[in-house]
Amino acid sequence: MDVSPDTLLSLHRTMLTIRLFEQRVAREFRTGEIPGFVHMYVGQEAVAAGVCANLRDDDYVTSTHRGHGHCIAKGCDLDAMMAEIYGREDGLCKGRGGSMHIADFSRGMLGANAIVGGGIALATGAGLAASVRASNQVAVAFFGDGAANQGVLHESLNLAAIWRLPVVYVCENNGFAESTPAAYATSVPDVASRAAGYGIPGVIADGRDVLDVFAAAGDAVGRARAGDGPTLIEVKTYRFMGHFEGDPEKYRDDAEKQELLENDALPALRDKILAGGHASDGELEALRAEIESAIDRAVEFARSSPFPDPAGIERYVYPAEVA
Amino acid sequence: MAVATERSLSMVNAVGEAMRQAMEADPSVIVMGEDVAGGAGRGGSKENAMGGSFGATKSLYPLFGGMRVRDTPISEAGFVGAGVGAAAAGLRPVVDAMWADFTGLAFDQIYNQAAKMSYMFGGQVRLPLTIRVAMGSGLSAAAQHSGTLYAIYTHLPGIKVVVPSTPYDAKGLLLESIFDDGPVLFFEHLKLYVAKGPVPEEPYRIPLGVAEVRRPGSDVTIVAIAAMVGRALEAAELLAAEGVSAEVIDPRTLSPLDEAAIIGSVEKTGGLVVVDESPPHCSVASEIGALVAEKAFDALNGPVRRVTAPHAPVPFAPSLEEAYAPSVQAIVDAVGTIC
Numbered sequence: 001m002d003v004s005p006d007t008l009l010s011l012h013r014t015m016l017t018i019r020l021f022e023q024r025v026a027r028e029f030r031t032g033e034i035p036g037f038v039h040m041y042v043g044q045e046a047v048a049a050g051v052c053a054n055l056r057d058d059d060y061v062t063s064t065h066r067g068h069g070h071c072i073a074k075g076c077d078l079d080a081m082m083a084e085i086y087g088r089e090d091g092l093c094k095g096r097g098g099s100m101h102i103a104d105f106s107r108g109m110l111g112a113n114a115i116v117g118g119g120i121a122l123a124t125g126a127g128l129a130a131s132v133r134a135s136n137q138v139a140v141a142f143f144g145d146g147a148a149n150q151g152v153l154h155e156s157l158n159l160a161a162i163w164r165l166p167v168v169y170v171c172e173n174n175g176f177a178e179s180t181p182a183a184y185a186t187s188v189p190d191v192a193s194r195a196a197g198y199g200i201p202g203v204i205a206d207g208r209d210v211l212d213v214f215a216a217a218g219d220a221v222g223r224a225r226a227g228d229g230p231t232l233i234e235v236k237t238y239r240f241m242g243h244f245e246g247d248p249e250k251y252r253d254d255a256e257k258q259e260l261l262e263n264d265a266l267p268a269l270r271d272k273i274l275a276g277g278h279a280s281d282g283e284l285e286a287l288r289a290e291i292e293s294a295i296d297r298a299v300e301f302a303r304s305s306p307f308p309d310p311a312g313i314e315r316y317v318y319p320a321e322v323a
Numbered sequence: 324m325a326v327a328t329e330r331s332l333s334m335v336n337a338v339g340e341a342m343r344q345a346m347e348a349d350p351s352v353i354v355m356g357e358d359v360a361g362g363a364g365r366g367g368s369k370e371n372a373m374g375g376s377f378g379a380t381k382s383l384y385p386l387f388g389g390m391r392v393r394d395t396p397i398s399e400a401g402f403v404g405a406g407v408g409a410a411a412a413g414l415r416p417v418v419d420a421m422w423a424d425f426t427g428l429a430f431d432q433i434y435n436q437a438a439k440m441s442y443m444f445g446g447q448v449r450l451p452l453t454i455r456v457a458m459g460s461g462l463s464a465a466a467q468h469s470g471t472l473y474a475i476y477t478h479l480p481g482i483k484v485v486v487p488s489t490p491y492d493a494k495g496l497l498l499e500s501i502f503d504d505g506p507v508l509f510f511e512h513l514k515l516y517v518a519k520g521p522v523p524e525e526p527y528r529i530p531l532g533v534a535e536v537r538r539p540g541s542d543v544t545i546v547a548i549a550a551m552v553g554r555a556l557e558a559a560e561l562l563a564a565e566g567v568s569a570e571v572i573d574p575r576t577l578s579p580l581d582e583a584a585i586i587g588s589v590e591k592t593g594g595l596v597v598v599d600e601s602p603p604h605c606s607v608a609s610e611i612g613a614l615v616a617e618k619a620f621d622a623l624n625g626p627v628r629r630v631t632a633p634h635a636p637v638p639f640a641p642s643l644e645e646a647y648a649p650s651v652q653a654i655v656d657a658v659g660t661i662c
Binding site: 060062091092093094095096097101103104105106110111113115118120121122123124125126127128129130131132133139151152154155156158159162163314315316317318319 | 400403
């Protein structure tokens with residue numbers, strides 16, 4: 001599709017930021033400094049970037065345990081994100097949430113969710129709020145192929161369809177629910193085909209091509225904003241790393257992984273930008289250096305932020321206690 | 324002197340009036356649930372045919388229309404979850420989940436989403452969500468339409484739990500719940516729906532976490548929940564005839580719990596009986612008993628007594644159901660063991 005050079009460059013910046021951020025988090029995780037566990041988004045950048053490039057600041061997204069990419073694409077602050085991943089007081093959630101629960105309501109980012117499918121009904125409700133207020137906002141639910149088999153997806157798609165809510169449901173089919181192949185766990189080859197059961201559009205987009213995702217999401221967001229109701233988009237994608245960092249990945253073989261790495265959306269976009277003369281090699285290298293130093297600063301910010309004081313362990317249980 | 328004529332309303336109508344006044348006061352208040360309009364989409368007089376299973380929402384659809392008064396499909400996870408998301412995005416939804424037992428279908432939305440959002444997101448979200456449910460035995464509604472479940476929700480940090488026992492309290496507590504910035508589970512006991520009591524017409528709020536002394540006394544404290552308040556008052560009347568002065572406390576909300584009112588009363592009377600229509604294990608009765616054992620042990624003249632339902636689901640047969648909820652006599656007997 002034809003998109004402006006600015007859009008190409010913006011998509012590239014978002015994808016590269018996610019890629020470098022995630023690679024750095026994985027590296028730092030191996031030092032033992034990051035508590036808990038982290039789920040990397042590497043390989044799926046085209047989905048978050050392509051979808052969120054169609055959103056306004058006041059639009060809503062709900063995310064998943066693999067949520068860093070959605071946060072970055074929705075404009076969350078890298079320093080505060082990193083501090084949250086490190087479990088520090090200056091994190092977006094003051095260290096109470098961690099990697100799987102990053103949220104930034106000021107950016108319409110209604111939370112990463114560690115219950116598979118947990119964000120789907122929430123996005124439906126955010127769409128309901130937009131509909132009641134006639135605010136022309138749109139809500140996007142990101143979820144994986146594993147969540148495609150949760151009952152709440154059925155209930156939410158039906159509800160959004162009968163109420164014509166401005167919600168875009170984005171299934172990131174990366175082929176595996178942890179180790180269980182989507183081909184085994186899902187009754188149909190394409191999750192998108194289930195949209196027919198709700199009388200709503202079901203669209204398949206190619207996660208190896210950010211412009212395909214961008215276009216599919218653009219149509220869906222346009223329909224939602226126009227009052228034409230929800231869309232189910234399935235993006236065929238692949239995660240290049242394990243389910244979680246440290247996953248031995250015995251459920252997939254190297255040949256399969258290699259083939260998909262060769263279809264990486266990020267270098268494909270880079271090639272397109274260079275071929276179109278929209279940026280030079282040097283400019284893209286400078287961009288990489290700029291992002292890398294921003295991530296360096298984020299790691300420094302996180303490390304220098306204090307751990308939350310145990311005296312505050314019951315703080316924020318009820319919203320009235322907002323500081 | 325002029326005699327004020329107090330208006331009398333049933334609890335179901337008091338609850339309906341609270342919702343109407345909240346919707347009048349704030350356009351972000353919406354009401355949704357199964358049959359809350361009762362025929363939405365059918366046109367004409369059918370649009371507002373039902374007004375909820377018990378008629379509480381009957382006045383709302385004609386006043387506020389289908390955008391703010393929404394019949395939902397039978398999809399508890401979907402519409403309770405949508406209520407959570409709508410609250411996170413700035414509405415004040417009042418979700419009617421019909422029966423407490425049905426909240427099991429939406430438990431993830433309540434427990435993992437609504438209850439934890441404020442905490443796990445570091446306090447950056449207000450979640451003004453009220454979930455209304457009917458509860459309680461006494462109508463032969465059997466095991467899946469009679470449970471109380473307030474103990475489950477009292478256990479969860481992040482949720483407030485309200486258990487009114489009078490129409491007056493139901494209205495004031497529901498208005499307070501709707502305008503609270505966090506999620507509230509609001510339990511309406513079916514046996515209390517019809518009986519009328521004084522309810523002022525103007526809007527008013529009752530703060531959450533403030534118990535009410537229903538009958539002052541000096542020999543024993545009886546803490547009773549929802550429909551058990553009436554039975555405790557009957558028991559107190561019988562006990563008075565025997566020369567035992569019982570103080571009856573209605574906590575009105577279980578989370579937050581007015582600990583000071585309960586402890587203060589026990590310090591005065593020296594005895595505690597808790598009356599709770601739930602199974603006993605990990606119940607609110609157990610919690611109140613533990614609270615008093617920890618904080619007012621020295622004041623106790625005898626053991627704490629719990630008068631609860633048996634450790635069983637609610638039965639169907641009237642003979643069995645009659646034996647389920649604590650009876651007036653069981654309360655009198657429990658008091659007799661410590662006074």
